[in-house]
Amino acid sequence: MTASSCCEVRNLVKAFDRTNVLSNVNLTMLSGTFTVLVGASGCGKSTLLRTVSGLESPTSGSIWMGGRDVTALPPKDRDIAMVFQSYALYPHLSVRENLAFGLRLRRTMDAEINIRIAEASAMLGLAELLDRLPRQLSGGQRQRVAMGRAIVRRPHMFLFDEPLSNLDAALRAEVRVDIRKLHDRMGGTTLYVTHDQVEAMTLADTLCLLRGGTIEQIGPPLALFDQPVSRYVAEFLGSPKINCLDGLVVHSPSGSHIAIGKNTLAIPNRYGQLVEQAVTVGLRPHHLVPASFDAPQFGTILVTFYEALGFESYVHGTLEGADDTTVVMRIDPGHRIARGESLAVGIRAEHPLLFDPKTGRSLDARP
Amino acid sequence: MKQHVKALAVHTLLVGAVLYALYPVLWVLTVAFSRDGLGEGGFVLPWPRHMSCVNFAIATGAGTGKSALFIRQLVNSLTVSGATAILSVAIAAPAAYALARMQFVGKRAGLSGLMLTQMFPTVASAVPLYFILSQLHLLDRRAGLVVAYSASALPFAIFQLKAAFEAIPVELEEAAMVDGATRFVAFVSVVLPAARPALAITALFAFMSAWNEFVLAATLMSREEAFTLPVVLQRFVGEHSAAWGPFAAGSIVVSIPVMVIFYIAQKQLLSGLTAGSVKG
Numbered sequence: 001m002t003a004s005s006c007c008e009v010r011n012l013v014k015a016f017d018r019t020n021v022l023s024n025v026n027l028t029m030l031s032g033t034f035t036v037l038v039g040a041s042g043c044g045k046s047t048l049l050r051t052v053s054g055l056e057s058p059t060s061g062s063i064w065m066g067g068r069d070v071t072a073l074p075p076k077d078r079d080i081a082m083v084f085q086s087y088a089l090y091p092h093l094s095v096r097e098n099l100a101f102g103l104r105l106r107r108t109m110d111a112e113i114n115i116r117i118a119e120a121s122a123m124l125g126l127a128e129l130l131d132r133l134p135r136q137l138s139g140g141q142r143q144r145v146a147m148g149r150a151i152v153r154r155p156h157m158f159l160f161d162e163p164l165s166n167l168d169a170a171l172r173a174e175v176r177v178d179i180r181k182l183h184d185r186m187g188g189t190t191l192y193v194t195h196d197q198v199e200a201m202t203l204a205d206t207l208c209l210l211r212g213g214t215i216e217q218i219g220p221p222l223a224l225f226d227q228p229v230s231r232y233v234a235e236f237l238g239s240p241k242i243n244c245l246d247g248l249v250v251h252s253p254s255g256s257h258i259a260i261g262k263n264t265l266a267i268p269n270r271y272g273q274l275v276e277q278a279v280t281v282g283l284r285p286h287h288l289v290p291a292s293f294d295a296p297q298f299g300t301i302l303v304t305f306y307e308a309l310g311f312e313s314y315v316h317g318t319l320e321g322a323d324d325t326t327v328v329m330r331i332d333p334g335h336r337i338a339r340g341e342s343l344a345v346g347i348r349a350e351h352p353l354l355f356d357p358k359t360g361r362s363l364d365a366r367p
Numbered sequence: 368m369k370q371h372v373k374a375l376a377v378h379t380l381l382v383g384a385v386l387y388a389l390y391p392v393l394w395v396l397t398v399a400f401s402r403d404g405l406g407e408g409g410f411v412l413p414w415p416r417h418m419s420c421v422n423f424a425i426a427t428g429a430g431t432g433k434s435a436l437f438i439r440q441l442v443n444s445l446t447v448s449g450a451t452a453i454l455s456v457a458i459a460a461p462a463a464y465a466l467a468r469m470q471f472v473g474k475r476a477g478l479s480g481l482m483l484t485q486m487f488p489t490v491a492s493a494v495p496l497y498f499i500l501s502q503l504h505l506l507d508r509r510a511g512l513v514v515a516y517s518a519s520a521l522p523f524a525i526f527q528l529k530a531a532f533e534a535i536p537v538e539l540e541e542a543a544m545v546d547g548a549t550r551f552v553a554f555v556s557v558v559l560p561a562a563r564p565a566l567a568i569t570a571l572f573a574f575m576s577a578w579n580e581f582v583l584a585a586t587l588m589s590r591e592e593a594f595t596l597p598v599v600l601q602r603f604v605g606e607h608s609a610a611w612g613p614f615a616a617g618s619i620v621v622s623i624p625v626m627v628i629f630y631i632a633q634k635q636l637l638s639g640l641t642a643g644s645v646k647g
Contacts, residue, residue: 053545054545055541055544055545074544074549075541075544075545076544076545076546076547076548076549080545081545081546082541082542082545084538084541084542085538086536086538088536088538088539088541088542089542090539090542090543090557090560090561091539091560091561092560092561092563101543101546101556102545102546102547105546105547105548105552106547149542149546153546159545
């Protein structure tokens with residue numbers, strides 16, 4: 001355990017009824033960092049968060065905070081605050097008393113409680129709401145009170161369990177920014193659970209993608225996006241989803257390349273020497289562009305559908321000469337494209353991601 | 368127009384139902400306020416021919432110089448019912464919480480056992496209760512009745528509160544525990560306040576069942592000073608004579624405290640306190 005690590009999860013196993021929900025998870029959160037746990041439903045992300053909070057106890061393994069083993073400690077002794085998906089505001093208490101609840105239990109002086117409530121309500125714009133009951137608040141207001149209740153505690157660690165999933169899309173985008181600003185301002189360590197990849201990408205310093213109770217990949221968000229260790233990670237991050245095409249590595253006198261049906265693709269340098277083998281080629285929608293000098297043509301797609309979002313457009317089509325595989329590409333909104341049109345698409349040589357079609361693991365040769 | 372017809376039909380039906388329910392009560396009022404009880408009054412629409420409060424004077428002992436005794440008996444009823452309400456809720460709440468939230472060996476069997484006790488009528492346990500309370504020197508004492516009543520009110524109270532606790536989101540307690548509460552503190556400071564309407568209903572139900580109970584009270588209490596009101600009332604209708612007038616007057620007096628309590632408690636009963644604590 002290093003001096004700057006705030007929380008560490010070691011060899012954590014959690015089983016319910018002999019089914020492992022988490023198997024051997026190791027995770028280190030450095031002080032002041034924002035770690036996001038992301039994954040599909042049932043991947044164990046909420047269980048991991050709840051185990052860190054102490055609301056669940058691990059089957060085996062340990063949780064360390066600030067250099068001490070807290071595995072056996074109840075939540076109240078862990079110096080954490082948590083924001084729940086359902087907000088969990090105390091229904092019989094006013095907003096002010098909701099904020100004060102935790103401080104009173106810790107026998108904080110009234111004067112100090114008032115200072116902290118004033119501070120938090122200024123930060124979150126709660127001043128007007130202090131005397132209301134939770135049932136008199138809108139969804140967004142409740143969410144802010146829930147955050148306020150965490151902030152007044154000034155804990156070493158903030159835990160968020162999908163705090164935005166009950167808000168509408170516009171509010172969600174707004175509060176997402178607020179949460180990150182609050183984190184930077186408070187200087188605490190944050191562990192945040194979400195299934196939303198946009199939240200995950202935008203909030204995280206460290207992104208931890210869980211799959212079936214184990215960490216599939218952990219690292220800075222862009223590292224996961226650009227160098228996914230597996231097809232699963234590549235498909236999970238990014239919207240629209242990455243295009244995955246069946247390809248074949250072919251050696252010929254003029255050099256090696258990847259054949260996707262009748263189309264050919266250069267092998268990016270980072271994959272080193274590949275034997276003649278089947279591969280899965282991952283191409284992100286923004287990697288496919290209208291063919292140009294920079295992005296030599298790699299195939300032709302027949303447009304089946306066109307989505308204009310204003311700031312960008314998506315073209316859905318089938319790749320000719322590759323069993324009509326469906327692909328999605330992103331283009332500038334200036335382009336006008338009609339259904340049924342044929343489009344020459346190019347790709348930059350360094351872009352394709354290659355995966356083993358059987359295991360789904362990346363074939364990237366770099367360490 | 369159609370709306371009006373529908374509203375009229377509904378209201379006619381409701382008024383009819385209310386009259387149907389109130390008709391016997393009207394008779395009780397008539398008999399209570401008539402000078403010679405059942406002998407008077409119209410046959411279809413009951414109304415006393417000679418309005419009089421003499422029955423009330425007899426029932427409450429004011430007319431016979433026994434009013435001190437009646438007050439004592441009223442206090443008996445109030446304390447026994449009140450104590451029963453408090454004791455049953457105090458015991459049922461923690462039990463119901465454990466059954467609602469925790470997993471333990473014997474939970475299902477315990478619940479079935481509780482259900483089973485509901486199948487026996489109170490009379491079936493009157494004799495054993497008599498012997499038990501006699502051993503405990505609690506016969507003819509209010510505490511004895513409270514113990515017996517609470518025991519019989521508990522299963523229902525536990526089921527009722529268990530359902531109420533299950534309806535409270537578990538996140539509320541988890542939030543409290545993260546905030547610094549032990550499980551017990553979370554129970555007392557978050558769960559109980561959130562369950563206030565259910566606690567009020569449960570207490571009221573226990574109060575009412577104790578207030579109305581006759582068989583055990585008549586069996587376990589032999590001194591007049593220890594009687595509760597149902598036993599007192601029954602004394603007006605004897606084997607050889609039936610003083611229906613004082614009996615009806617007594618019934619009304621007995622009903623008043625319950626009506627007052629319902630009136631006070633109705634706000635609690637109707638409010639949905641958990642609304643707004645979680646999403647939605």
